Amino acid sequence: MERDATGMTVGPEAIRAARTSWRRRQIVDAATRLMGEQGYHDMSVSALAREAGISVGTVYQYLDNKESILLAVLEDVLDTYAAEVPAAMVGLVDPVERLAAGFLAYLDVVDGRRAAAVLAYRESHSLSRAALQRVIALEVATTGLLVAELRAGSATGALRAHDAELVGWNLTMLAHMWALKHRHLGAYRDVGVYGRAQLSTVLCGLLADAARERYGSFLEPTGALPAQAARRGGGSP
Amino acid sequence: MERDATGMTVGPEAIRAARTSWRRRQIVDAATRLMGEQGYHDMSVSALAREAGISVGTVYQYLDNKESILLAVLEDVLDTYAAEVPAAMVGLVDPVERLAAGFLAYLDVVDGRRAAAVLAYRESHSLSRAALQRVIALEVATTGLLVAELRAGSATGALRAHDAELVGWNLTMLAHMWALKHRHLGAYRDVGVYGRAQLSTVLCGLLADAARERYGSFLEPTGALPAQAARRGGGSP
DNA sequence: ACATGGACTGAATACTCGTTCAGTAGCGAA
DNA sequence: TTCGCTACTGAACGAGTATTCAGTCCATGT
Numbered sequence A, B: 001m002e003r004d005a006t007g008m009t010v011g012p013e014a015i016r017a018a019r020t021s022w023r024r025r026q027i028v029d030a031a032t033r034l035m036g037e038q039g040y041h042d043m044s045v046s047a048l049a050r051e052a053g054i055s056v057g058t059v060y061q062y063l064d065n066k067e068s069i070l071l072a073v074l075e076d077v078l079d080t081y082a083a084e085v086p087a088a089m090v091g092l093v094d095p096v097e098r099l100a101a102g103f104l105a106y107l108d109v110v111d112g113r114r115a116a117a118v119l120a121y122r123e124s125h126s127l128s129r130a131a132l133q134r135v136i137a138l139e140v141a142t143t144g145l146l147v148a149e150l151r152a153g154s155a156t157g158a159l160r161a162h163d164a165e166l167v168g169w170n171l172t173m174l175a176h177m178w179a180l181k182h183r184h185l186g187a188y189r190d191v192g193v194y195g196r197a198q199l200s201t202v203l204c205g206l207l208a209d210a211a212r213e214r215y216g217s218f219l220e221p222t223g224a225l226p227a228q229a230a231r232r233g234g235g236s237p
Numbered sequence C: 001a002c003a004t005g006g007a008c009t010g011a012a013t014a015c016t017c018g019t020t021c022a023g024t025a026g027c028g029a030a
Numbered sequence D: 001t002t003c004g005c006t007a008c009t010g011a012a013c014g015a016g017t018a019t020t021c022a023g024t025c026c027a028t029g030t
Helices: A012-038 A045-052 A056-062 A066-089 A095-112 A114-126 A129-156 A164-180 A191-204 A224-232 B012-038 B045-052 B056-062 B066-089 B095-112 B114-126 B129-156 B164-180 B191-206 B225-232
Strands: none
Touching: A012 A045, A012 A056, A012 A066, A012 A114, A045 A056, A045 A066, A066 A095, A066 A114, A066 A129, A095 A114, A095 A129, A095 A164, A095 A191, A114 A129, A114 A164, A114 B114, A129 A164, A164 A191, A164 B164, A164 B191, A191 B164, A191 B191, B012 B045, B012 B056, B012 B066, B012 B114, B045 B056, B045 B066, B066 B095, B066 B114, B066 B129, B095 B114, B095 B129, B095 B164, B095 B191, B114 B129, B114 B164, B129 B164, B164 B191
């Protein structure tokens, strides 16, 4: 493969590769938008083509069939989780701090693409068995990053004995909850506040007594909010 | 309306009412089964009729259209929540005990109808706005039962200050998690164990220091399990 | 100027599925 | 037996959609 002075590949096949990824992004972005509004089944391929500003035929030039459009959309979000969570933990060594940073990063991705996060729950049953396995593997991998920190925290004694696997899935679930139950969480005006509230709820039951003071900043960091939220929140449907 | 000696209504219109509810149950049960396997969109009305052992026309005699089949299925589960949760709390007066009983009852319903519990997440976007409002109202009402006990617990001083609304939704979410993430929770062989584990996780961060001893039975009631589960659980996808 | 080939188009194809309704079956009353 | 009525049936209809492919367009090389 030819390369230019900066190491970028050049030549016809590089052009093709660039066009392919540009087209796929066009399609995935449009599909994410439409599926978020209408769902997978109610999004017709011609509507997708229109939204993406291309023709139906072109969609089929870059993706095999409708199911693979869905898979591409789901992988796109899950890949973002898998990239952002470790990125947020880089440079931190303390397990509890790494856990907190990872969780908040996960939550940020969910917040940035709430519709897409919901799609993983709504539509993954429409995938073939093989595609579903891919999606599940990605989900397990990301949760695994949190589980590892929980185990490390237990090892250093900062965290009480607990089932890291279970608590890891709880954290994942609470992050997804921001998308799944967003309508009911109106009292929390932004993700940051929600994230710190949930982190404190979880860590409060998890931190060893000896470590409580050290990580006090994670516990009720916004002492005023819960009461405020409780007063505001009438659970408007 | 005519009634017999035991107060049951009799006569032609009672027969009709009985037949209607029998047929609706037939249809809802068959639909729950099929939608659990294939999803709402991939379940054809003729397949539903076949599964229920009746003809297509009969389905339309008892339900207006396909969407109302979905609504009937979702309402069926949500009504069960709304019935079982208060039933489990009857006779208990202590808010923490009532909370625990309500949560475990909720979880039992989820466990008994896991497929249907998942449907509420998967398919409710296919409902009309009005039907969606009904479903949401039922969900809010049931979570409200837990929220009320959380508030009561705060009032008696058994629970630390917290946002009852948020923790209520967390509990709801953790109950749904048993259905949504069931594949990842294999280490917990039955709902009871899972329920007590989650209850202890939540209460551990929620109980006021003064109340910890009193409700010790809820905290790590199966001290051995977490470690066991952690050892078993490889997160098989 | 012309030829070549890849990218793109969108009408045509070949379905499936929700819904209806003319007709059948069964049953109690006269 | 015959009538009347209700519950039930399932073929037929119409709307809609995933996928294909014959043809157009355009950038490039000769």
